[in-house]
Amino acid sequence: MLNDTWDFITGLSAAQLISYFWPFFLFDLTRYVVFDVLILTLYLPRRKRNKQRRAEARKLLFHEKPLVSVIVPGKNEGKHIPRLAESLTRQTYKKLEIVIVDDGSDDDTEIICRKLHRDGKIDQYVRNEVRGGKASAANTALYYSTGKYVIHLDADSELRYDSIETILLPFYMDANIAAVGGDIRVANLSQTMATRTQAIEYFKGISTGRTVSSMLGILRIIAGAYGAFRRDTLDRLGGWDVGPGLDGDITMKIRKLGLKVVHEPHAVCYTNVPTSFRKLARQRFRWDRSMVRFRARKHVDVLMPTSNFRLSNFVATVENLFYNLFLNFKWWFYVAQVIFFYGALLQHIIVVNYLLYTLANLAEFLVATVLLRKTLRKQDLLLFLYLPLMPLYTGLYLRVVRTYAYIMEFIHKASYADRWNPWKVSRVVKKDGL
Amino acid sequence: MSEGVLITGDQNPLHLPAKKATDDTQWRSLDVGAEADYFLLEVSSESEAYRIIGLVRQKLLPAVYLKPLILINRGGDVSKSLQDQVDFVISSQQLEQQLPAKLLDEVESINRRIDALQEQRLKADTNIALRVVRYLYSRDREVEPIASIQNRGGYTFTGIESLFGGHDQSIWQTLDFLNSQHLVQTRFVTRTHQCASCGCAFLNFKETCPQCESEELDADDLIHHFRCGYTAELSDFRQDDRLVCPKCDQTLRHIGVDYDKPSMMYHCRSCDHRFQEPEIVTTCFDCHRTAPPENQIHRNIEAYKLSMLGVNAALYGLDSLFASILERRLQLLPLDVFERFIAVEKARIGRYKVSHSSLLLLDIKGLEEIYLTLGERTSEVYEELANLFYAMLRSSDLISSRNESMFLMLLTETSPDDAKIVEGRLSSGVGELLKASLGASPEIISQIVNVDNALDLTEYLESFLSEHHAE
Incomplete structure (x- = not known):
């Protein structure tokens, strides 16, 4: 059978290659491999050239020593807080104010946090007896924090020792930067197959993908798990709007103010990701629905030629809609095309696609390795062993979840029924079409 | 035919036939009336009544201090506390005629119990615990705590108060003692905080700043506007007499529908500290000692009833x-x-x-x-x-x-x-x-x-x- 496939490959003409594997060559290879390599060949030397500017920014930061508020909103996250507070004491940047907002926890969170507060390990603990959802908890934290910069952090994350210093530097290099996204890595990567595949995906999507978007000025998301904001900007916006997907939403709102958002690949934050494909599906279902809700509905105005029109915002949204939404449905078209027209060659096409995507993943992994170099750990590098799983993970698993999420959101507005937000909130925002 | 002794604290006693009258002075010196069935009290004021009840209840012979007391009400209201200290209250009109049969039955039932003490009833009782036990036995009822601002402990046992010479702490000590000896059964009524240093139940509970101990605090509700997720203190939403969201300019209408109050925040005017859990301190109104509530005495307030052991102690000492x-x-x-x-x-x-x-x-x-x-x-x-x-x-x-x-x-x-x-x-x-x-x-x-x-x-x-x- 392998011989047949080999014969099939060697016998392919250029036209056949394109017609059988057009999604790979036209879209995935060009966008995620060729384009990324091109951009990074520009980025890396520029980053090197910027070394001097970064050193000056660092001097400015440590000269000014602004108070930085680390806000951690969440429900039932008490068990993570002691470790988080401890890890923050080891930061190279010390002038921090840790504000924990407890969004109606019903476990031991209150006991744990009150003790940490008494012991001076955290600066503020605000307990909301009634759950209001992530946005209200983040806004409560924003209200009671006083720092010039606000870092939004998930409770189950841990920062690299120099992470806060690194995430703050862009603010001192460009006064127009209002938000900086941290580089999210998977903390529990060795735990299960699901966490390993996510770890590889994060390297590609967040580390490389967002660095490239940031370079192009079309970064559309500052992760909720780790992002730094200028307080004045957050105050102007009145904080976060109701999610799910409030991190992408606030990033777009900042862009609409004409301010810049960038990604900082060396500001590392390790976070725990879902450990099973089942739990992961639930998380992605939420994320993917919010893409429809916020890009295709709430912020669709950036596509319109209004007075507030900005090309970068237009491109950011179009790129997002095209690559995630359009190409996702294109993929089903391709599956149908192969089955109906090239049914006889099905097994060869599957094998070749598998090989092509595995090679592409290998290339992307190498790109990420070059980009992240010194911040990578040994276990990160060992992930390359799992690269052959990625075509199945991204090509099948994530596509199925995503397609289902898009359809449910387009037809049923399912994101409003997400238990991630309390119903009292979802009911109101759904009614008001927000 | 029952016969009572009339005690008057009044200058102008009612002159009632067939009753031995004795005035205060005689009463003080003599254990008169040990053989009478009851004492009738005719007084001009409540304070006079308390004084005479005290005199009776502090006599030494059980036959005297346990005697049923009937207060003659010459009009007006008789306070609950006074009613509790006597056995019956009758109007002067009732007295003109026969005493009601029901009342006499009850008098007799008390006297039967006093008689059960046999010769002990004519032997001096100096032990206050025994006197309480005997009183509870003769009345065959529970003595209940009554909330009272007159008593430092916040509660008094008006039923047995007159057995004591006005030292309200000794009531508690005696009841505690009787309880420790299983002479009484208790029934939980309520719970109080009392000053650990002077026993006073009148404590001022105050919220203070955990940072500087100041009592000058403001408290504000936190408001969460559902629509835009904005969360801030109530004062930020106040515009004239309406609540308006500073983020999206919408007027807040109904709590629970478009907004809620997830928590409350205190603000110390003295040191500017913000906190949700103020420190509670208590200050005694009497001795002015300040302490956290957990360092004060938490006391169960109970009603007391004689146990079988108590009945035994009443009869045999x-x-x-x-x-x-x-x-x-x-x-x-x-x-x-x-x-x-x-x-x-x-x-x-x-x-x-x-x-x-x-x-x-x-x-x-x-x-x-x-x-x-x-x-x-x-x-x-x-x-x-x-x-x-x-x-x-x-x-x-x-x-x-x-x-x-x-x-x-x-x-x-x-x-x-x-x-x-x-x-x-x-x-x-x-x-x-x-x-x-x-x-x-x-x-x-x-x-x-x-x-x-x-x-x-x-x-x-x-x-x-x-x-x-x-x-």
């Missing part, structure tokens, strides 16, 4: 209770048995005329009040006391007690001179023991009597009592 410890250790003899031994010893000495025996009487004044100071530790002190007696007496000596503080010892083959040595050691031993426990030496009276034909124990005891326990 508390002596048995204290004496039981001595009984176990020293084989304390019942008084009548002791009397028999004295009679035998008298006969033996009279017949052979060769030896002397002595009777040693030791009266430790105020020993019955020891539980007021020591509470539950009383039994330990009695245990030590028993050990002391045990060490001093020989196996041929006999011991008995008249009540819990008066001990009688027959020292056989001991001349009064030798008895003096024993007496000296016992007195100083007891004195030291009690001084160590109570912090003050009690008065100890001891007497030595030669056991001979002239000795009549009963007569001797009566004369001793009237000499040393007269009011």
Whole structure:
């Protein structure tokens, strides 16, 4: 059978290659491999050239020593807080104010946090007896924090020792930067197959993908798990709007103010990701629905030629809609095309696609390795062993979840029924079409 | 036909036929009316009533202090507290006619119980615990705590208050003691905080800043506007008399529908600290001591009812209770048995005329009040006391007690001179023991009597009592 496939490959003409594997060559290879390599060949030397500017920014930061508020909103996250507070004491940047907002926890969170507060390990603990959802908890934290910069952090994350210093530097290099996204890595990567595949995906999507978007000025998301904001900007916006997907939403709102958002690949934050494909599906279902809700509905105005029109915002949204939404449905078209027209060659096409995507993943992994170099750990590098799983993970698993999420959101507005937000909130925002 | 004694504190008593009238002065000096069925109280004011009720209830003879009290109401309201302290209230019109049969039945039922005390009813009761036990027994009811700002403890037991001389702490101590001895059963009513230093229940609970202890705090609700997720303090939303969201300019309409209040925040005006959990402190209105609530006394307030053991104590005295410890250790003899031994010893000495025996009487004044100071530790002190007696007496000596503080010892083959040595050691031993426990030496009276034909124990005891326990 392998011989047949080999014969099939060697016998392919250029036209056949394109017609059988057009999604790979036209879209995935060009966008995620060729384009990324091109951009990074520009980025890396520029980053090197910027070394001097970064050193000056660092001097400015440590000269000014602004108070930085680390806000951690969440429900039932008490068990993570002691470790988080401890890890923050080891930061190279010390002038921090840790504000924990407890969004109606019903476990031991209150006991744990009150003790940490008494012991001076955290600066503020605000307990909301009634759950209001992530946005209200983040806004409560924003209200009671006083720092010039606000870092939004998930409770189950841990920062690299120099992470806060690194995430703050862009603010001192460009006064127009209002938000900086941290580089999210998977903390529990060795735990299960699901966490390993996510770890590889994060390297590609967040580390490389967002660095490239940031370079192009079309970064559309500052992760909720780790992002730094200028307080004045957050105050102007009145904080976060109701999610799910409030991190992408606030990033777009900042862009609409004409301010810049960038990604900082060396500001590392390790976070725990879902450990099973089942739990992961639930998380992605939420994320993917919010893409429809916020890009295709709430912020669709950036596509319109209004007075507030900005090309970068237009491109950011179009790129997002095209690559995630359009190409996702294109993929089903391709599956149908192969089955109906090239049914006889099905097994060869599957094998070749598998090989092509595995090679592409290998290339992307190498790109990420070059980009992240010194911040990578040994276990990160060992992930390359799992690269052959990625075509199945991204090509099948994530596509199925995503397609289902898009359809449910387009037809049923399912994101409003997400238990991630309390119903009292979802009911109101759904009614008001927000 | 029942007959009562009229007590008046009034200058112009009602002159009622067929009733012995006695005025306040006579009343003070005499235990009159021990044989009457009830006392009628005719007074001009409530304070007068309290005074006279106090006089009655603090008399020594059970037949007098337990007597049913009927208050004649000459019009106007009688306070709840006063109603609780007397057994019945009747109007003066009712008095003109026959007393109601129902009332007389109840009077009779109280008197039946007093009669059950038999000869004890005419023997002086100095022990306040026993008086309470007997009162509860005669009334056959529960004594309930009544909230009162007149009492430092915040509650009083108006039913038994008049048995005490106005020291409200001793009511608590006595009830605690009775409870510790299982003489009463309790029923939980409520719970209070009392000052740990002075027992006062009037405490000012205050919220203070955990950082600077200031009491000058503002509290504001946190508002969460559902629509835009904006969350801030209420004052930020206030615009004239409306609540308007500063983020999206919408007017907030209904709590729970478009906004809610997830929590509350305190703000210290003195040091600007913000916090959700103020520190609570309490300050005593009386002694002004300030302490956190957990350092004050948390006390269960209970209603008390006599237990079966209590009924037993009412009928046969508390002596048995204290004496039981001595009984176990020293084989304390019942008084009548002791009397028999004295009679035998008298006969033996009279017949052979060769030896002397002595009777040693030791009266430790105020020993019955020891539980007021020591509470539950009383039994330990009695245990030590028993050990002391045990060490001093020989196996041929006999011991008995008249009540819990008066001990009688027959020292056989001991001349009064030798008895003096024993007496000296016992007195100083007891004195030291009690001084160590109570912090003050009690008065100890001891007497030595030669056991001979002239000795009549009963007569001797009566004369001793009237000499040393007269009011």
